[in-house]
Amino acid sequence: MQRIHAEEKSYSWKMCDKALDLKTPLRRNTGEKPFSCEVCGKTFTHKSHVTRHMQRIHTGEKLHSCKICGKAFATNNDIKRHLRTHTGETPFSCEVCGKEFTQKYHVTKHMRRIHTGEKPHSCEMCDKAFATNDSLKTHFQTHTGEKPFSCEVCGKKFTHKSYVTRHMLRIHIGEKPFSNNVYDKAFETNFELISSHMRTHTEEKLFSCEICGKEFTLKSNVTRHMRRIHIGERPYTCKICVKAFATNEDFKLHMRTHTGEKPFSCVVCGKAFTRKHHVKTHMQRIHTGEKPYPCKICLKAFEPKENIKSHMRTHTGEKPFSCEVCGKEFTRKPHLMSHIRRIHTGEKPYLCNVCAKAFAIHADLKLHMRKHTGETLFSCEVCGKEYTRNSHLTTHIQRIHTGEKPYSCNVCDKAFAINSELKSHIRKHTGERPFSCEVCGKEFTRNYYVTIHMRRIHTGEKPYSCNVCETAFATNSELKSHMRTHTAGRS
Structure with missing residues (x-):
């Protein structure tokens, strides 16, 4: 029976x-949804879902404990899923590509995201469609502003429960219980984060752009790429300066330029930064000197990893970023942005709060600020001379101490210490003068020559003053030459 x-x-x-x-x-x-929660009134399709909701949200009751790690769960199904993280069991697999998963729900999500592209869940307010109901719920909170999950320590609110867990581990506990088996790198959150990180080692790229085919390790990177490159969508707008951004992450980082917030600091010297990876870069450049990414062609080492990718283009000649106005190509996107602002738009959104001088890119502002603070981060190990830029130190070493000139002209074989000097030299052969004066239209081979021309001919600006006789000069090199007239008779 x-x-x-x-x-x-x-x-x-x-x-x-x-x-x-x-x-x-x-x-x-x-x-x-005939079943509702007696506490908050939320409705459900099944009675068991009410019970689970009560235990997870209101009572906090967790009757089922893991015998391996002691972690407790609200339902028996939750602990069954959790146990697979210990056993490595993946009983559900994709019928198309064979990829295995710990939960059946993950197979459905994988099928829709990777193979079918199906998005059956639509937002009633903006008609945006999603592959899963959970994604729709999270998205809907961007319209309502609802943040139902809060941190028990500081009260900060979040749209998703997993964000609370990550916040607790990062800010209050500092614990990173999950690690990979390549570099012993630790992570705050679960298997999915480790899997995403592991792709940086395996170079596996599961997600691709439907328009240009570019591949990415994370789906969020595809979304960001689509908004930045193809559709130009920027849904996040700054209320202070009205600047718009493609992602919420970019918007949050931008807001720190207004608030001055620098939540990440160096444990050695205490210097504060707006981004976490800037701390890592600072540590390796200033304190440890560690450069774990060597070039396989010239053996030059780099940190972070993005720098070696840019460096490789000097060998391959690849220039994936091009200007839509004049067609000029660049190896790095920041160079393209700098070119557009300096040559075409003239936009200078970064202001010095000491002298009000404006700059096209943030990096130029940071370098300029060192003139006011007198900060010199880089010093020569041979003679002790100090510099505000690492590139200036490298140039100094090659010009004064080693005499190394690794950049050669393929027309006349003349060699140079730095690549920018070679580029300027090449223009003598080609006759190219890409930089022009906005006042009289005179053209120059280097942008620096435009600045000197403007000061000498049009503005009369002389920002460099002698601290002995107070004579002013248009360029720093003129000031240096002048200073020798004071020091010549002392020896």
Whole structure:
């Protein structure tokens, strides 16, 4: 009797003492939610979902504990899923590519995101569609502003429960319980974060742009790429300066330029930064000197990894970023942005709060500020001379101490210490003068010559003053030459 009923229950309403609720699947189509929470009034399609909601949100009751790590869970299903993180069991697999998962739900999500592109869940307010109902719920909170999950320590609110967990581990506990097996790097959150990080080692790129085919390790990077490169969508706008951004992450980072917030600091010298990876770069450049990414062609080492990617283009000649106005190509996107602002738009959004001088890119402002503070981060190990830029130190070493000139002209074989000097030299052969004066139209081979021309001919500006006789000069090199007239008779 039991075997007969067990085989027939899939299509029978009531063949034995146990009644099967076949209405539940129908409720997914009708939207009916007859069961509600007595505390907050939230409605559900199934009674068991109310029980689970009560335990997870209101009572905090977790009756099921893991015997391996002691972590507790609200439902038996939750602990079953959790145990697979210990055993490595992945009982569900994709019928198309064979990829295995710990949960059946993840197979469905994978199928829609990677293979079918199906997005059956639509937002009623903006018609944006999503592959899963969870993604729709999270998105809907961007319209309502609802943040139902809060940190018990500081009260900060979040749209997703996993964000609370990550916040707790990063800010309050500092614990990183998850690690990979390549560099012993630790992570605050679960398997998905480790999997994403592991792709940086395996170079596996599961997600690709539907327009240009460019591949990415994370789906969020595809979204950001689409908005930045193809559709130009920038849904996040700054209320202070009205600047718009493609992602919420970019917007948050921008806001720190207004608030001055620098939440990340160096444990050695205490210097504060707006981004976490800037701390890592600072540590390796200033304190440890570690450069774990060597070039396989010239053996030059780099940190962070992005720098070696840019460096490789000096060998391959690849210039993936081009100006839409004049077609000039660049190896790095920041160079393109700098070119557009300096040559075409003239936009200078970064202001010095000491002298009000404006700059096209933030890096130029940072370098300029060192003139006011007198900060010199880089010093020569041979003679002790100090510099505000690492590139200036490298040039000094090659010009004064080693005499190394690794950049050669392919027309006349003349060699140079730095690549920018070679580029300027090449223009003597080509006759190219890409920099012009906005006042009289005179053209120059270097942007620096435009600045000197402007000061000498049009503005009369002389920002460099002698601290002995107070004579002013248009360029720093003129000031240096002048200073020798004071020091010449002292030796």
